[in-house]
Amino acid sequence: MGSLLDTQTLEILAREDSSEDTVASAVKIARNAYEYWKEVPGTERSKLLRAIRSQLLRNMDEIVDTMIEETGKVVTEAVVSEVVVSCEVLSYYASHAASILKTRSVYPGLLINKRGYKRYEPLGVIGVISPWNYPLVLALGPVATALAAGNAVILKPSEYTPKTGILIGGLVAKAGAPEGLVQVITGHGPTGEALVRSGVDKIAFTGSVRSGKAVMRAASDSLTPVVLELGGKDPFIVCKDANLDRAARACVWGAFTNCGQTCMATERVYVVKEVYDEFVDKVISLTAKLHQGTAPSDDVGAVIHKGQLDIIDNHLADAIERGAKVVCGGGHVDVGGRPSMEPTVLLEVDHSMAVMREETFGPLLPIMKVENEDEALRLANDSQYGLNASIFAKDRRVIDKLVAGLRSGNVCVNDVMISYGIPSLPFGGIGDSGFGRSHGPEGLREMAHLKSVAEDRFGFSREPSWLPVPSWLAKAVKIGLDLLYRPGHDRTGSAAENTGNGTQTCVYINSKEVEIG
Numbered sequence: 407m408g409s410l411l412d413t414q415t416l417e418i419l420a421r422e423d424s425s426e427d428t429v430a431s432a433v434k435i436a437r438n439a440y441e442y443w444k445e446v447p448g449t450e451r452s453k454l455l456r457a458i459r460s461q462l463l464r465n466m467d468e469i470v471d472t473m474i475e476e477t478g479k480v481v482t483e484a485v486v487s488e489v490v491v492s493c494e495v496l497s498y499y500a501s502h503a504a505s506i507l508k509t510r511s512v513y514p515g516l517l518i519n520k521r522g523y524k525r526y527e528p529l530g531v532i533g534v535i536s537p538w539n540y541p542l543v544l545a546l547g548p549v550a551t552a553l554a555a556g557n558a559v560i561l562k563p564s565e566y567t568p569k570t571g572i573l574i575g576g577l578v579a580k581a582g583a584p585e586g587l588v589q590v591i592t593g594h595g596p597t598g599e600a601l602v603r604s605g606v607d608k609i610a611f612t613g614s615v616r617s618g619k620a621v622m623r624a625a626s627d628s629l630t631p632v633v634l635e636l637g638g639k640d641p642f643i644v645c646k647d648a649n650l651d652r653a654a655r656a657c658v659w660g661a662f663t664n665c666g667q668t669c670m671a672t673e674r675v676y677v678v679k680e681v682y683d684e685f686v687d688k689v690i691s692l693t694a695k696l697h698q699g700t701a702p703s704d705d706v707g708a709v710i711h712k713g714q715l716d717i718i719d720n721h722l723a724d725a726i727e728r729g730a731k732v733v734c735g736g737g738h739v740d741v742g743g744r745p746s747m748e749p750t751v752l753l754e755v756d757h758s759m760a761v762m763r764e765e766t767f768g769p770l771l772p773i774m775k776v777e778n779e780d781e782a783l784r785l786a787n788d789s790q791y792g793l794n795a796s797i798f799a800k801d802r803r804v805i806d807k808l809v810a811g812l813r814s815g816n817v818c819v820n821d822v823m824i825s826y827g828i829p830s831l832p833f834g835g836i837g838d839s840g841f842g843r844s845h846g847p848e849g850l851r852e853m854a855h856l857k858s859v860a861e862d863r864f865g866f867s868r869e870p871s872w873l874p875v876p877s878w879l880a881k882a883v884k885i886g887l888d889l890l891y892r893p894g895h896d897r898t899g900s901a902a903e904n905t906g907n908g909t910q911t912c913v914y915i916n917s918k919e920v921e922i923g
């Protein structure tokens with residue numbers, strides 16, 4: 407850790423806004439650490455990730471308790487959705503980062519006398535700006551990814567979860583990271599903006615659309631690249647052949663886990679008319695049995711703060727005013743001193759209502775009856791967001807049609823939200839849900855600089871096209887083009903990408919990349 411973390415006074419730091427000067431000095435410290443870390447071999451980077459994982463497990467109770475204190479989430483969520491997924495991300499990159507970042511040669515096309523290859527180099531200093539709803543995994547995940555790619559990191563956790571952020575810094579320090587490699591700065595939006603403007607080499611931002619746009623505006627001044635993981639309004643489609651027991655349970659979990667404060671929560675449900683009544687009955691009966699509170703056995707925790715509750719209240723009031731019916735919940739409840747909303751099921755909803763169009767980020771579950779899958783698809787796509795979507799069906803043709811038709815970064819089939827739990831599966835959005843990816847090879851390569859190299863193979867003293875050009879060249883090329891590209895003779899061929907050790911990792915067949923090893 408850099409000088410910003412005094413392990414004796416974490417609590418005091420946690421309440422402070424870091425000034426622009428503090429941010430600037432953090433970047434300086436990070437640059438020094440980067441100079442060392444970028445040269446460290448992949449095996450050593452992996453060792454650090456595994457050591458962080460060990461520290462996370464060793465300090466799990468403290469981290470879990472801190473998250474609960476800061477957010478009001480229940481213990482199961484803190485352990486299952488945060489600690490488990492963090493361990494998975496750390497393990498995945500510890501095992502695979504080196505091979506994902508290996509130099510790869512590419513098919514040179516006509517230029518068989520050349521070698522083309524791609525190098526993945528560290529970027530430098532990555533600024534990670536994270537939200538409060540999953541304060542561990544959405545901070546530690548990008549931090550670990552940045553480290554795996556050879557970067558130094560400055561983390562700015564949410565102003566609502568600074569202690570969790572600082573504990574993450576502590577884990578990295580205890581794991582033996584070099585001084586200054588990961589630093590934590592605390593503060594509100596302006597501190598985040600100072601980080602964006604500080605000259606870091608990339609910003610990995612997770613948060614609301616509004617803040618994401620502000621980040622992109624600030625980053626544009628210095629052309630600092632950004633990854634934006636933003637909000638969602640995820641649709642959940644139930645087809646007539648769906649396993650309704652599974653669909654109803656998934657829907658209730660998707661809508662109410664973390665008290666609905668999940669970027670890919672189930673925010674709107676479309677059920678085909680044939681199974682609507684049965685599905686709704688199941689959802690209501692499951693929802694009515696949920697326990698809300700702070701006890702270890704409780705299912706649903708708290709709404710984070712009054713501002714979030716106001717948004718939820720407004721969506722509920724707007725829906726009721728426009729004709730929605732509350733069939734479960736709908737009232738306020740105190741959860742460990744936080745005024746919160748009960749898990750609430752709404753029927754007779756439509757797209758004139760904010761609850762079907764804007765991100766609620768709370769425990770409201772609006773369910774709409776639709777004629778058929780086509781109408782469900784049309785309504786699902788009637789949104790500026792595109793983060794995740796769920797489909798419950800058995801017919802393969804229907805599933806494939808919906809998967810292909812959904813405008814969404816991620817799709818879960820007969821499941822909900824689980825895509826984030828698969829560390830090898832890239833995660834990210836389209837439209838207002840942002841761009842860029844976390845997790846998987848793509849998530850790691852977001853944190854790397856891709857350098858393309860073209861190298862001559864034979865060392866002849868000249869190339870045919872170099873000046874002065876031979877007079878026969880243009881004519882010869884014309885004849886060659888006719889032969890090469892005449893109709894019916896496209897050279898789509900196959901092209902191999904090779905890693906440095908000569909292992910073929912994927913081929914291109916008619917322009918499609920196919921991983922083979």
Ligand code: NAD
Nearest residue numbers: 537538563564594595598599613614617620635636637669
């Ligand atoms: P938020 O946008 O209010 O804050 C997120 C972070 O950005 C915080 O650290 C905040 O201090 C910082 N910030 C705010 N303004 C900034 C600015 N102008 N410049 C730089 N940083 C700034 O979001 P939140 O309320 O903490 O989180 C909830 C939102 O995050 C929801 O919209 C949710 O959908 C989204 N989210 C998205 C994902 C995803 O992976 N796509 C995951 C979790 C949450």
